[in-house]
Amino acid sequence: MVSETQKRRNRTATRIVDCRLSIVDCRLDAGAAGGSSVANRKSPILRALESVTDPEIPVLSIVDMGMVAHVRIEREKIAVDITPTFVGCPAVGLIRESVAAALAAVGETDVTVNIVFDPPWTSDRITPAGREKLREFGVAPPGPRCGAGQLTEPTHVPCPFCGSLVTELESLFGPTLCRSIHYCHRCLQSFEHFKPV
Amino acid sequence: MDTKAFQSLDCLPGTLREAVINLLYRLADDELVIGHRNSEWTGHAPILEADIAFSSMAQDEMGHAQAYYQMLHQLGEADPDTLAFGRKPREFRCAALVCLPKGDWAFSVLRQFLYDAAETVRLTAFVESTLVPLAQLATKLRGEEKYHLMHGRSWVLKLGVGTEESRGRMQAALDVAYSCALGLFEPTEFDEPLAQAGIAPRESELRRQWESAVAPVLADAGLHVSEAAKPVYGGRVGRHPEALKQLLDQLQLVYNIDPTAKW
Numbered sequence: 522m523v524s525e526t527q528k529r530r531n532r533t534a535t536r537i538v539d540c541r542l543s544i545v546d547c548r549l550d551a552g553a554a555g556g557s558s559v560a561n562r563k564s565p566i567l568r569a570l571e572s573v574t575d576p577e578i579p580v581l582s583i584v585d586m587g588m589v590a591h592v593r594i595e596r597e598k599i600a601v602d603i604t605p606t607f608v609g610c611p612a613v614g615l616i617r618e619s620v621a622a623a624l625a626a627v628g629e630t631d632v633t634v635n636i637v638f639d640p641p642w643t644s645d646r647i648t649p650a651g652r653e654k655l656r657e658f659g660v661a662p663p664g665p666r667c668g669a670g671q672l673t674e675p676t677h678v679p680c681p682f683c684g685s686l687v688t689e690l691e692s693l694f695g696p697t698l699c700r701s702i703h704y705c706h707r708c709l710q711s712f713e714h715f716k717p718v
Numbered sequence: 719m720d721t722k723a724f725q726s727l728d729c730l731p732g733t734l735r736e737a738v739i740n741l742l743y744r745l746a747d748d749e750l751v752i753g754h755r756n757s758e759w760t761g762h763a764p765i766l767e768a769d770i771a772f773s774s775m776a777q778d779e780m781g782h783a784q785a786y787y788q789m790l791h792q793l794g795e796a797d798p799d800t801l802a803f804g805r806k807p808r809e810f811r812c813a814a815l816v817c818l819p820k821g822d823w824a825f826s827v828l829r830q831f832l833y834d835a836a837e838t839v840r841l842t843a844f845v846e847s848t849l850v851p852l853a854q855l856a857t858k859l860r861g862e863e864k865y866h867l868m869h870g871r872s873w874v875l876k877l878g879v880g881t882e883e884s885r886g887r888m889q890a891a892l893d894v895a896y897s898c899a900l901g902l903f904e905p906t907e908f909d910e911p912l913a914q915a916g917i918a919p920r921e922s923e924l925r926r927q928w929e930s931a932v933a934p935v936l937a938d939a940g941l942h943v944s945e946a947a948k949p950v951y952g953g954r955v956g957r958h959p960e961a962l963k964q965l966l967d968q969l970q971l972v973y974n975i976d977p978t979a980k981w
Contacts, residue, residue: 607862608855609781638785638851641858692767693869694774698862702767718861 587646746786753779831870878939900949
């Protein structure tokens, strides 16, 4: 028999979970662990976070965007670290409120949402699923491993509509801080590109 | 250099704390003021893309200012809104370059290029800072800044080798802006302690790096830096061109109607 004290200690230990969202890990963890109340809460928490979308690109969740840096669960408390795409992004305040609201909807009311710059968000954090959703939305996704401050001019970005590489940069700045504007010479139309940052 | 890392702002000993506060005011105020100047092109730039670019850069720079003000707040200064909207011109620590009126399009793009080159040099150095929160923020900001620099460089080259009129306007802009840009590197009493602690390089070192970064672009654009260009100092100790007062009167107008209003 495990003593009550031991049980309590185990419970505390398992409740301090740092499910580094490297999202995939978290999903696997939640599935594999089971049993403890923390593991049972992980799936709804993750689903709640997946329901929060970037208001400027509504087809993408903040999980797809790689904006969820850490989720820490300790007893009733949850701390979510959000790493913003752009420091001056006006959507940050709204995202913060939406995270708290989405978690409240699954019964998590003791929630702290922190805005952090470590790890720094780079476009490399967008998940493969996120990139596909961007393309379907009509925004060319950033290329892989081209973020983290590298100085590369985004030219010949594949057109999200026809895939042509015969495209040119029209404007480094677009309708939101995170997008540039390009022109496809095959479809003869402009498109947006999520900037590699 | 044998230096230890400061994991958080709370780790700073008293003397360095004062130096970091001064540094952050210089960084934040430059960003806020040039951000406001950029926003003055919203709806007025020569072409739509230029309008969007300056509006986006304004938004970026204001966001960067807010992040620096937030760090100042963590160091015990007032909250970001109060710092941006509640201070008098003499309390600002920005350089003359960012205070000057927006001028013509040539002046604005040239100023922005000189400023972004300086910011890039600074941020690149800060990535290695022993002050960890500053290093983290710099890593983040550098990715955004690269778009500003690419934008500025392409306009400087385009107008420098464009028509006689565009080249003339760019040269006139450079004659005014270069001296003021040198003022971005005004030495302060805090240079030495910050450098020794590995938090920030000396301003003289940053200036050298900046000069070698901008010189080739200006040369390619056919623009000449006057031998007589002397740095315009004073901004870092609160002495500013009259233009800053006019800018702040506008920027702070609504806030000052009722500073306690909740938004």
